[in-house]
Amino acid sequence: MSDRQEDRIRELEERIYCLEDIIQHVSEGVILTDQDCRITVFNPAKEKMEQMKAEDVLNKVSWEVYSHSNREISEHQQVLDTGVPILDAYRPHAYVGEAPVYIYYSTYPVMRDGKVLGVYSISRNESTLRELLYETLEHKRSLHVEDEEERAGRSLAKGTKFTFEDFVGCSPQIKQVIKDAQTIAGLDASILITGETGTGKEVLAQSIHNFGRGNKRFVAVNCAAIPxxxxxxxxxGSVKGAFTGAVDSQGLLRAAEDGTLFLDEINSMSVAMQAKLLRALQERCVRPVGSMDEYPIQCRLICASNESAGTLLRDKLMRQDLFYRISDFILAIPPLRERKQDILELAEQLIRQYNREFHKNVTHMSEQLREYLLNSAWRGNIRELERVLRSLMLRVSEVEEELDVQADIGSLLGYEKAAAQGEASYLATTDLQETLRQIQMEIITHRLKENNGNISKTARDLGLQRQNLSQRIKRLELGDPL
Structure with missing residues (x-):
C-alpha cells in the first residue's frame, strides 16, 4: 500500500472519529438504521430522551424496538422503502410509567447514487420545546385570560355550558392541566384527554373549545353509546336509501364545521371503525354512506378516553396510527383521590350551585363532613362527589346553614364507613398496578357470576364493548370465572 493510500485511510479514520464524537455529544437525539432497518447508532441524547440504553437496542430492527404491530408502521422502514423524508413529526416514542414522552423529530434517507444506504432521525425532547412554546404563547394566553370575565357574560358556543371557571381545582396537577389546555386551545392541534370516569373530561373539552374557538360549533358524541x-x-353521514331507514345526513365530522368535534370514550370504537376514521382524518374529507361524493372536513378533534395513553397502546385498545393522529397533545386528568386538596374546593362550589338550584342557605360544612369527604376513596371521582352532596343538600331545610354528615352517608357513598376505611388501606398498597389488577378481577368476576358467564350482558353492565371486556379477561388471566 502506498504512502498516499495510507494517508487517505488515516484521513478517513480521523474524519469518522470526529463525526462519531460529534454525534455522541450533540444535544439532539440521533438514531441511524442500515438497509435492514437495524439500529447502528443510538447516541446518549437519544438514550436520555427515550429511556433506553444503546446496548439494548443496537443491532435490533427499529420496528421491534418501538413495538410497532408491523414493520410498515415504522417510519424508518417507510423512508427506507420510499426514499422520502418525514419532516417535523411530533410523536410519543417512549413512556415513563403511563406518561408519554413526546419527541419532535425529522427522519431522512442516506442517499448515494440514487440508492438508500440507511435512514437517520434527529430529535429534540418535548420538554425543551414546551418551554419555547410557553415563552411565545404565554403572553397570548394571559391576555386571553384577562378577557375571560368579559366573555363569561356572553352566550357560550352552541352545545356547550362550561368554561375553565367550571374546571375547579387548586392542586398543582390541575393548575398544570389548565395551563397546558389554555396554551393549546387556540392551536389547530388534535387533543386527547385521558382520565377515569367522572374526572371532568367533557368539562375540560368544552372549556378548551370556548377558550379558543368559542364562536364556533361544538359537537359532542359518546362513542360507547352508538351501536x-x-x-x-x-x-x-348517509344518503337516503343507503340502508334501511337511512336519511340524508351530513354526519358529525361535517356538522362540526370549523368548530370542534368531541369524541368521548373513543377507545370503545371498533377497530374497523378506527381505520375508517383514520382515513377521514388523514385525507381531511368524508364520503357519506351510500354516496360516491367526498366532502372536506375542517373541524378540530378533541377525543377522550377513560384509559391512559399507555394502556391504549399496550393493550391494543386503539390502533397505533390512529392514536398518533388524534394525540398531538395529551392532557391527563388525575383522579380525585390523587388530588385531595381539590375536594373541599369542589365541594364548596357544588354547595353554592345547589343553594341556587334548591333555594337553600348552606354557608359551610361541618368538620365531620369535611373529614369524611377528605378520607373517602371517590371511586366515581367528581361525579360521585356531586351525587353525595346533591343528596345531602336535598335533606337540609331552607334555614340550615351548616351541611353535616347524615346517618346513612355510607350508603350514599356506596359503601359503609368501615368498608371505605378498608378500601383506603387497600389502595395504599405500594404495588399500585397489582392493586388495580385485583380490583378489576374482583369486579369482572362478580359481574360474570351474576350474569352466569354471559360476556355480552356483563360488558353492557360495566359500560364496556364486548371486545374490550374479552381482552381484559384474557389479560387478567381469569380463565373460567364460574
Whole structure:
C-alpha cells in the first residue's frame, strides 16, 4: 500500500472519529438504521430522551424496538422503502410509567447514487420545546385570560355550558392541566384527554373549545353509546336509501364545521371503525354512506378516553396510527383521590350551585363532613362527589346553614364507613398496578357470576364493548370465572 493510500485511510479514520464524537455529544437525539432497518447508532441524547440504553437496542430492527404491530408502521422502514423524508413529526416514542414522552423529530434517507444506504432521525425532547412554546404563547394566553370575565357574560358556543371557571381545582396537577389546555386551545392541534370516569373530561373539552374557538360549533358524541352498525353513518353521514331507514345526513365530522368535534370514550370504537376514521382524518374529507361524493372536513378533534395513553397502546385498545393522529397533545386528568386538596374546593362550589338550584342557605360544612369527604376513596371521582352532596343538600331545610354528615352517608357513598376505611388501606398498597389488577378481577368476576358467564350482558353492565371486556379477561388471566 502506498504512502498516499495510507494517508487517505488515516484521513478517513480521523474524519469518522470526529463525526462519531460529534454525534455522541450533540444535544439532539440521533438514531441511524442500515438497509435492514437495524439500529447502528443510538447516541446518549437519544438514550436520555427515550429511556433506553444503546446496548439494548443496537443491532435490533427499529420496528421491534418501538413495538410497532408491523414493520410498515415504522417510519424508518417507510423512508427506507420510499426514499422520502418525514419532516417535523411530533410523536410519543417512549413512556415513563403511563406518561408519554413526546419527541419532535425529522427522519431522512442516506442517499448515494440514487440508492438508500440507511435512514437517520434527529430529535429534540418535548420538554425543551414546551418551554419555547410557553415563552411565545404565554403572553397570548394571559391576555386571553384577562378577557375571560368579559366573555363569561356572553352566550357560550352552541352545545356547550362550561368554561375553565367550571374546571375547579387548586392542586398543582390541575393548575398544570389548565395551563397546558389554555396554551393549546387556540392551536389547530388534535387533543386527547385521558382520565377515569367522572374526572371532568367533557368539562375540560368544552372549556378548551370556548377558550379558543368559542364562536364556533361544538359537537359532542359518546362513542360507547352508538351501536357499531350506526357509527359510520353517524360520523360520516348517509344518503337516503343507503340502508334501511337511512336519511340524508351530513354526519358529525361535517356538522362540526370549523368548530370542534368531541369524541368521548373513543377507545370503545371498533377497530374497523378506527381505520375508517383514520382515513377521514388523514385525507381531511368524508364520503357519506351510500354516496360516491367526498366532502372536506375542517373541524378540530378533541377525543377522550377513560384509559391512559399507555394502556391504549399496550393493550391494543386503539390502533397505533390512529392514536398518533388524534394525540398531538395529551392532557391527563388525575383522579380525585390523587388530588385531595381539590375536594373541599369542589365541594364548596357544588354547595353554592345547589343553594341556587334548591333555594337553600348552606354557608359551610361541618368538620365531620369535611373529614369524611377528605378520607373517602371517590371511586366515581367528581361525579360521585356531586351525587353525595346533591343528596345531602336535598335533606337540609331552607334555614340550615351548616351541611353535616347524615346517618346513612355510607350508603350514599356506596359503601359503609368501615368498608371505605378498608378500601383506603387497600389502595395504599405500594404495588399500585397489582392493586388495580385485583380490583378489576374482583369486579369482572362478580359481574360474570351474576350474569352466569354471559360476556355480552356483563360488558353492557360495566359500560364496556364486548371486545374490550374479552381482552381484559384474557389479560387478567381469569380463565373460567364460574
Amino acid at each position: 357499531d352498525t350506526l357509527m359510520e353513518s353517524t360520523m360520516f
